């Protein structure tokens with residue numbers, strides 16, 4: 342179980358602010374959606390929450406960890422242990438198979454045999470659920486955009502994170518597959534996982550407990 346608290350977060354690139362005054366609290370078992378027009382900084386905010394980049398100013402506490410004081414290596418370790426990150430474009434190693442790409446996070450943290458067995462079982466279950474079980478041994482450069490997105494989602498879940506940060510998780514998917522993924526997020530929420538996502542989709546917002554609109558002056562509560 343994890344919780345996050347961001348206070349007065351701002352982010353600028355080359356001296357120009359993308360957003361200021363972002364306050365956000367997230368608790369175990371919540372689905373939080375961040376909406377907002379293109380370019381307002383949704384991906385940037387999710388990258389900060391996922392520990393992929395640091396804010397320009399403000400504080401960010403993840404459980405008992407002060408995230409803004411950590412260096413890149415420490416953030417990477419924290420991500421491996423606690424955070425599943427689903428990106429808009431799911432970067433893959435193209436000449437590895439879907440299964441090998443899914444297993445990459447397992448290489449980053451030590452696992453004993455029992456853990457490895459339970460992870461393999463999880464990969465099998467999720468592959469069936471997201472209908473890619475017949476594609477697992479295909480190279481990812483032979484897969485469609487939607488198939489790669491599902492591989493990316495399974496990869497983000499394989500280490501059983503307590504927080505999922507998802508950037509447009511259903512962006513390349515049809516309604517039925519999107520609905521399967523949202524149903525699965527609901528199951529994870531009931532298990533106490535905190536899910537924070539950026540979306541333009543009404544279906545995704547409708548499935549979220551809390552919806553914010555990101556503006557250059559901070560988050561505005563919509564639901």
Ligand SMILES: Nc1ncnc2c1ncn2[C@@H]1O[C@H](COP(=O)(O)OP(=O)(O)OP(=O)(O)O)[C@@H](O)[C@H]1O
Nearest residue numbers: 354355359377378379380381382383384385386539
């Ligand atoms: N590394 C970077 N260097 C410079 N500018 C950046 C960088 N990353 C993002 N930006 C700028 O920050 C702004 C916010 O980008 P971001 O991708 O976070 O927006 P977004 O709300 O997710 O957009 P979209 O809905 O189109 O995906 C954009 O103007 C973008 O060009």
